[in-house]
Every structure is written in C-alpha cells, then in structure tokens.
Amino acid sequence: MTGTDDVLLVHGGNPLEGEIRVRGAKNLVPKAMVAALLGSEPSRLRNVPDIRDVRVVRGLLQLHGVTVRPGDEPGELVLDPTHVESANVADIDAHAGSARIPFLFCGPLLHRLGHAFIPGLGGCDIGGRPIDFHFDVLRQFGATIEKRDDGQYLEAPQRLRGCKIRLPYPSVGSTEQVLLTAVLAEGVTELSNAAVEPEIEDLICVLQKMGAIISMDTDRTIRITGVDRLGGYTHRALSDRLEAASWASAALATEGNIYVRGAQQRSMMTFLNTYRRVGGAFEIDDEGIRFWHPGGSLNAIALETDVHPGFQTDWQQPLVVALTQASGLSIVHETVYESRLGFTSALNQMGAHIQLYRECLGGSDCRFGQRNFLHSAVVSGPTKLQGADLVIPDLRGGFSYLIAALAAQGTSRVHGIDLINRGYENFMDKLVELGAKVELPGKSSLV
Numbered sequence: 001m002t003g004t005d006d007v008l009l010v011h012g013g014n015p016l017e018g019e020i021r022v023r024g025a026k027n028l029v030p031k032a033m034v035a036a037l038l039g040s041e042p043s044r045l046r047n048v049p050d051i052r053d054v055r056v057v058r059g060l061l062q063l064h065g066v067t068v069r070p071g072d073e074p075g076e077l078v079l080d081p082t083h084v085e086s087a088n089v090a091d092i093d094a095h096a097g098s099a100r101i102p103f104l105f106c107g108p109l110l111h112r113l114g115h116a117f118i119p120g121l122g123g124c125d126i127g128g129r130p131i132d133f134h135f136d137v138l139r140q141f142g143a144t145i146e147k148r149d150d151g152q153y154l155e156a157p158q159r160l161r162g163c164k165i166r167l168p169y170p171s172v173g174s175t176e177q178v179l180l181t182a183v184l185a186e187g188v189t190e191l192s193n194a195a196v197e198p199e200i201e202d203l204i205c206v207l208q209k210m211g212a213i214i215s216m217d218t219d220r221t222i223r224i225t226g227v228d229r230l231g232g233y234t235h236r237a238l239s240d241r242l243e244a245a246s247w248a249s250a251a252l253a254t255e256g257n258i259y260v261r262g263a264q265q266r267s268m269m270t271f272l273n274t275y276r277r278v279g280g281a282f283e284i285d286d287e288g289i290r291f292w293h294p295g296g297s298l299n300a301i302a303l304e305t306d307v308h309p310g311f312q313t314d315w316q317q318p319l320v321v322a323l324t325q326a327s328g329l330s331i332v333h334e335t336v337y338e339s340r341l342g343f344t345s346a347l348n349q350m351g352a353h354i355q356l357y358r359e360c361l362g363g364s365d366c367r368f369g370q371r372n373f374l375h376s377a378v379v380s381g382p383t384k385l386q387g388a389d390l391v392i393p394d395l396r397g398g399f400s401y402l403i404a405a406l407a408a409q410g411t412s413r414v415h416g417i418d419l420i421n422r423g424y425e426n427f428m429d430k431l432v433e434l435g436a437k438v439e440l441p442g443k444s445s446l447v
C-alpha cells in the first residue's frame, strides 16, 4: 500500500459498536513459527493471524528451506523443517528493517547449520531498542558474532553449551532468545530475571510439546535442560491480548460497545482491573469479552507500565486516548520504553491536554529517571477532540491515532496506515463492521 492508498479519511464522532474477532498473538505466532525450525518433524500452528510480522517470518523460513503451507482449518499453518539449508545473504537482507523477530533465528540456525546471518532489525521506534543482552547471551552459549554493515554473522564452532545467565532487565526478546537456544544446547541453562509474559509461557508450551524440558520458578528463574532432538508440535496460539485491549480502548474513547471474540481474561487481568478503575465496563464469557462505555464520566487514574504481570506497555498508547476523556488528572509513567509518549503531541493538536515530564511520576523510580527522557505524562481531561492531519509514528501509536480520530469531531486524514497491518489483522474491515465512517481517498464509497 503506497501513495494515497496509505491515507485513511476518518469521519469521527460516532460510537464503535458491534463484534470483531482477534486471533493469535502478534508477539507469539512469529516466534512459534521460528520454533518449528528446531524440530525434525513438521509442526502445525493454529489461530495464525494474517499480519505483516507473520508474512516476514514465513518468508525467512522459506528462504531457509522450511516449507510453509496452509493447514486444514482457516488460520492453520503447517511448517516442515526437514530440509533446512543456508539462505542467500542478499535474499535475507531484503527483510532488513521489517521486524524484530529475525534475531530469534540465531539459536535455531546455529543448531541446524552451525552458522546464521541476521539482517538489520525493525520494530517500532519507541526507544533505542538495543540488542546487547541478546549478544551477551549468545556468546555465553558459545556463539561467535561478527557485526558487519549489512547485519550480524554468527557461528557455532561446536555444539552450543548451556550456561547460567542473569538478564540486566526482564527483556521479552532476550528471554525468548535464551529459550530458543537452550532447548538444544548441551546441558542445563539457568536464566534468572527472565520475562514471564503470557506469550513467553505459550512459547514454552510450544517447546515442551516439541520435547523440550523447561521449568519456571516463581522468582522469574527459568531452567532448561538441553535435549538432543526435538520433534514437531500442534498448537493453537494464545489470542492477541494487545489487539483486544486496543479495541477495548476504542470502545471507551468513542463511547461505544465492542464484543471482542477471542479475548481471554487470563492474559488481560491487569488491563481489566485498570479498565474498571477508569470506569469502563466489561463482561466476560467463554468466547470473548464485551467492552463498553457505561455512560457518565470516566475516572482519571495513575498508571505505570511494567513487565508482566504489570500493565503491558503496548496497552498504554490506546488507553491514553481514552484517558483524554476522563475527568481530572491522569498520570502515566512509561517504564519499559524511554520514548513511547511522543505520540501524544498529535493528540494535543487535536485538543487534548497532555504534558510530558522527564521525572518518574506517580510510581517507582525507573531506568529512565534523570536521563533526559520524556517518559511520564499528565493527562488533563475531559477534552473535546477535533479531527486533524495525523502521521502514524509506530504500531500502537498508529492505532491510538485511529481511536482519537474516531472519537473526534470532524474529519481526520491519517497518513501511514499500512504500518498498522504489521500487528492488526484486517483492521479496516473491522472498523467498517463496527460502524466507523472511514474512507480511502480516491475510492467512491466507504472502505
């Protein structure tokens, strides 16, 4: 999607009402696909959404000789890693900047081929996003890494060995890097200060189905006993709690009512508590969760993002749009990414009152205090929003702009909407199903 196709006209001021479905999690599905590379038999992954991050990983797997084909049910992929082979560096490099997942190919490729080439990473521009923990971890397993202009070249001179690792911060990607490397390494790996997000637990379930031996202690320590061989898996991916929360925030900000089929209470408990504190209503059944604005005014709150089981950082941006409609002063302290509040300047252009601060406000001191990062916000509400010209900065920021445009009076032009396809399946169809008045310029009818 390029040129005018990448702009969406949003005529705001109407509640979003109806039902949409979320499928497998963006932050699990591509990693479960990478895990298939470790097996000596085919794997079946169900509940796979059609999003860009999945397409990127599918392409990379195919370049490495993995056959990927649709399975028997919609959203099922069969991944056959029987003939893994080296890929052409130039072909891999075509995926540079596309997502963060390519770095997780390191362990599986080192085990299967003894070497790996990883292109430059992409992902949202919400902070520096270094990968130093990943490098340290891989070196501890015995890999050698050479950084060149086009990417990282890795080699495993001999079988990788289990080791004792302590992460400086419970990083999701680094924890997954350890899991995907340790399962076939020689001996035991002990990982302390690990991240324990629901998507990581689901990845552990996938690996256990393949034959891995992994235990998790209550103190964030994960122990992995390496095995000599892994088989395939059949797995239904856990659903996308981040997408579900985005639609929940859209229901609140537009005074709407959305049933999110596929949303699961267990992975969303912290979000649901916060949603209730803000004044949002929800009802949970076996198939999903209904979210709605119950009328009256919303409550201002103090919110701090954190690693699981804290409030997920990817929930923050969409919820901030709803907080612009709450009465009083809300405080938001972003402790996971140093630059994840920049998207609020566009909300201010639309009429919101959001002030950013360098200090750690409203919670504990975090890694970013005293370091010149505008990582705390005070949101003063309620404020009426007006349509504006908006340029999407990142995935969740982009969805937040859509929510703001839908809640605003008048028409907004939202530029760069293709970025949203990275993590939200068929979002335009879903908007239309919920009654949003959206239009692709140049097309005669609503999308």
Ligand SMILES: CC(=O)N[C@H]1[C@@H](OP(=O)(O)OP(=O)(O)OC[C@H]2O[C@@H](n3ccc(=O)[nH]c3=O)[C@H](O)[C@@H]2O)O[C@H](CO)[C@@H](O)[C@@H]1O
Pocket: 026, 027, 028, 100, 101, 127, 128, 129, 130, 131, 132, 133, 134, 135, 169, 170, 171, 172, 173, 174, 195, 197, 313, 314, 336, 337, 338
């Ligand atoms: C594809 C995917 O699953 N993305 C998710 C993943 O990103 P990702 O795995 O990239 O995020 P991490 O948990 O690794 O990052 C958390 C923090 O650790 C820092 N860090 C990380 C690695 C490293 O080597 N050095 C370092 O300093 C990061 O800059 C950041 O400040 O977890 C994040 C935190 O839940 C989510 O927001 C992202 O949606």
Ligand SMILES: C=C(OP(=O)(O)O)C(=O)O
Pocket: 026, 099, 100, 122, 123, 124, 126, 242, 314, 395, 396, 423
């Ligand atoms: C930050 C995100 O993703 P990624 O790590 O893929 O950039 C996100 O999903 O909000």
